[in-house]
Amino acid sequence: MPLFIDVHRDVDATVDDVIEAHEKDVETQEEFDVEYLNYWVDEDEGAVFCLFEGPSKEAGEKVHEHAHGLTADEIHKVHQGEPSHQLRATGACENRLSPATGVWSCRRRR
Numbered sequence: 754m755p756l757f758i759d760v761h762r763d764v765d766a767t768v769d770d771v772i773e774a775h776e777k778d779v780e781t782q783e784e785f786d787v788e789y790l791n792y793w794v795d796e797d798e799g800a801v802f803c804l805f806e807g808p809s810k811e812a813g814e815k816v817h818e819h820a821h822g823l824t825a826d827e828i829h830k831v832h833q834g835e836p837s838h839q840l841r842a843t844g845a846c847e848n849r850l851s852p853a854t855g856v857w858s859c860r861r862r863r
Contacts, residue, residue: 754788754806756833757813759825761801768794771801777820778803784819785812 766774771794778789787807794801803825805813810828817824 754808756831757805757807757810758829758831759803759805759813759817760827760829761803761823762799762826764799764801764823766801768796774821774823775803778816781820782816785815787812787816789813789816 764771771792775789775792782789782805785807787805789803789805791804792802803813803817805816807813807816810830813828814824
């Protein structure tokens, strides 16, 4: 089934509020053939991101509408990539330190 991530902006809610809304999504999701898989909260920016599988964007939106009424500002169809640690383990990439950020990343070997 397709994978989607939705974005809620200008959210005036605590992490506890978002946990409660997510629990309501999980209680409602089966009715719309959707499975909410995970969520992320950025309290400082007032943003919430929800990851779900379902037949369509609209099905995911209906879960939010029926569960608590807090609909998303954007919904994107996404494809999950392979985690970097798995690529490193297979030798498909090499570790690289970015001089600009000081962050290690996995660069695919060519």
